[in-house]
Amino acid sequence: MAAIVTLFCTLLIFSVSSLVNSLSLNYYDKTCPQAESAVTNAVQEATMNDNTVPAALLRMHFHDCFIRFTLVSCILKRCDASVLLDSVGNNTAEKDGPPNISLHAFYVIDNAKTAIEALCPGVVSCADILALAARDAVVLSGGPTWNVPKGRKDGRISLASETRQLPAPIFNISQLQQSFSQRGLSMEDLVALSGGHTLGFSHCSSFESRIHDFNTSQDIDPSMHPSFAASLRSVCPVHNTVKNAGATMDPSATTFDNTYYKLVLQRKTLFSSDQALLSTRMAKGLVSKFASSQEAFTKAFTKSMIKMSSLTGGQEVRLNCRVVN
Structure with a gap:
């Protein structure tokens, strides 16, 4: 059984590594060249009306990337936009977990996604939008810019119970x-x-x-x-x-x-x-x-x-x- 689990984990990690290697700076150059500008416009518009938006988007991205999905004994690090999913039925999603209750500005990602879907339906992931929005948030606050590798896919699992994995303000x-x-x-x-x-x-x-x-x-x-x-x-x-x-x-x-x-x-x-x-x-x-x-x-x-x-x-x-x- 242990050998099967090890093999499964190896295959799973190899699969995820392949996804990482598929990230590229020009991922949407042909399929949705206006994607980045659409995200920037959404962040700029929101920030003009609420100067707390940049901090919210940066924190949101960090909280998305720092949740680990544990399957059997495998642990996957992820930036898969799971923090954006709403709670449904009996499932309480990450955004409603205790450390995330104060997260806000989800509407900014929604607005960017709506604009992008009108340009290139079904092409740009929410995870990429969030990564780009975090970069734009820093830039609009007077910070540095950087080229964001793109090509992330969106996750289907979001569990409030996993938010306990976030580093806490009381950590040594x-x-x-x-x-x-x-x-x-x-x-x-x-x-x-x-x-x-x-x-x-x-x-x-x-x-x-x-x-x-x-x-x-x-x-x-x-x-x-x-x-x-x-x-x-x-x-x-x-x-x-x-x-x-x-x-x-x-x-x-x-x-x-x-x-x-x-x-x-x-x-x-x-x-x-x-x-x-x-x-x-x-x-x-x-x-x-x-x-x-x-x-x-x-x-x-x-x-x-x-x-x-x-x-x-x-x-x-x-x-x-x-x-x-």
Whole structure:
């Protein structure tokens, strides 16, 4: 039985590897040459009306790629647009799992898909649209651009139970390293991709354990700068009743820059997982490097984004990103 499982996994991984190798920069040049511009237009239009859209799309793409589908003993990393699927019947989809409840801007992907379907029906996958939208989100926020390899297929399985596999804001460096390495990502990828926290907003629930009753002897996490903790406590008091209360990830939360790394060094970040980047010599060295050089950060970030999003295990091109064909 073990030999059969091993053989099955080998064949499955080989099949997925073939999909990875089929990704290309010019995948839609002949079949849908206007695909990228249609996505860009949808992201631009949405961002003009809501400046939180870029952060939402970047986070959405990350959450899509970081869910692992486990079959027998095989684990597939994927960027297959499973995060876009709606819950149906008794199945609760990823987007309704606890870590994803605050995801928003799904309509942007819907709008891009509608525009593309009018141009080239049944050709462009939702997974590719999401990958392109994440890139455009970074660019529209003042960040770098990169050529997105295309040719992903959309998955048919989306389970809220799998969202527990996402790296949590309370993770320490060992947990972060394990989470990233399981997906073929290095320490440099971990530190570079954490820089995505330069965009966006976090609700109190994601960091309140650091500013109230941290442990039996300390009310505040000692790794957090005292004045920063005090400012957060004023926004997120004990027994907070203000809906959607929270704080921006950094003061320039709609601009893609290297401010995040400077805040890590100052001990003024929201998540324990952010501050954990100072826990090892290598990670701390990368934080310092990116804090002192915007160019070094953006170069590493684009490289890691391409690496993270280039493995997919989907099976189809959905006509509607919210439902399987």
